[in-house]
Amino acid sequence: MSKVSGVKGMNDILPGDVEVWQHVERTARELFGRFGYGEVRTPMVEDTALFVRSVGETTDIVGKEMYTFEDKGGRSLSLRPEGTAPAARAYIEHSILNQEPITRWFYMGPMFRYERMKTGRYRQFHQIGAEGYGSKEPAQDVEMMDMVVQLLQKLGLTDVSLNINSLGDDACRPGYQNRLVEYLRAHSSELCADCQVRLEKNPLRVLDCKNERCQQIANAAPNITESLCEPCRAHFAEVQRKLDVLGIKYVVNSRIMRGLDYYTRTTFEFIASHPALGTASTVGGGGRYDKLVKSLGGPDVPAVGFGLGLDRLCLLLKESGQQFSPPVDLFIAAADEGSADVAFGLVSRMRREGLRVEFDTRGGSLKSQMKRADKTGARFTLVLGQNERESGQAQLKPMAGGDAIPVRLEDLASTVREALARPSAPPAS
């Protein structure tokens, strides 16, 4: 029979790797909880119009990369390409503003984009994100950045730099846009085909084009932070002052556009320098989107959020060589057929007592069971035979070598726990 393969760009995450993912997810959940953020879980599929109206029709995401399909009822649905619009939709639909003036949410889960694939970039990718609704103040922006900084620190990912920018607002962005278009028109013949279109429809997008020549042209373009109106300039200055208050290092980088239409004022990116990521060095970012909720039919409420690429974070963490799989505490082997049931019962009891215990469900010779014990990397083994059954006494053997510890089967769990807690306990292999 021919083999069925997984979908290109959509990966299986197997045991051995999944522990890294769980570690990141657990760390984020715990930390975001400390900041007062509650987890929101929205469906993976939304009305296509949600993304067209929020992310923007002229963005690559909506224009080229969405998985859009018609369901059996003839509705146009899309797999979510990002998490901010679905969260905003839920925020509006559940009238959250009527319940509280400030809302802090986080989410984690898969997103889908039909992208060209490169390192750490997949068609099903995973994000951890957060959204804060109800505050237009720079403290809210900086709280978000602080949360990411603390997460990266807790994960031991220190080689990441925070880049910030301001995209202005309705008062100052149009003027900047005009100047930008004027500049870009003078170079339009050198721009890539996509940017020729962007120049007319969404000129800011040209600034974050990946094309090398476009980047060179963008480097010499007028700088947006020099075109901000007074309120936007003051807001951006206060963001920087509050980052200083927290002692968070940052770089002002006027090229941080974030590729989505809904951003206003602050945008930020966390950029890692690690060879494992190749050119895909942005591990996450976000910004302020004060107009989005209203544009989706909700109240006029300011908001700011970020998204982090879980795939890339996990890739970096794996490279760091840290160990995330908890070791097996104990392997129990039966020396003979007659001891199999007692051993089986003991395994079940020890697991109930909270130990990580393995045995060989296939039974077999003691030699083959011990081979299996080696494979599991168990820290201790215990062999159960007729003697042990009758006397209720056995030997706890450290797999890394050293003296066996005599143990009463009755006290097995507490003895293993004590042995594991000793400074001389055998290390996990």
Ligand SMILES: [Zn+2]
């Ligand atoms: Zn381009």
Ligand SMILES: [Zn+2]
């Ligand atoms: Zn402005």
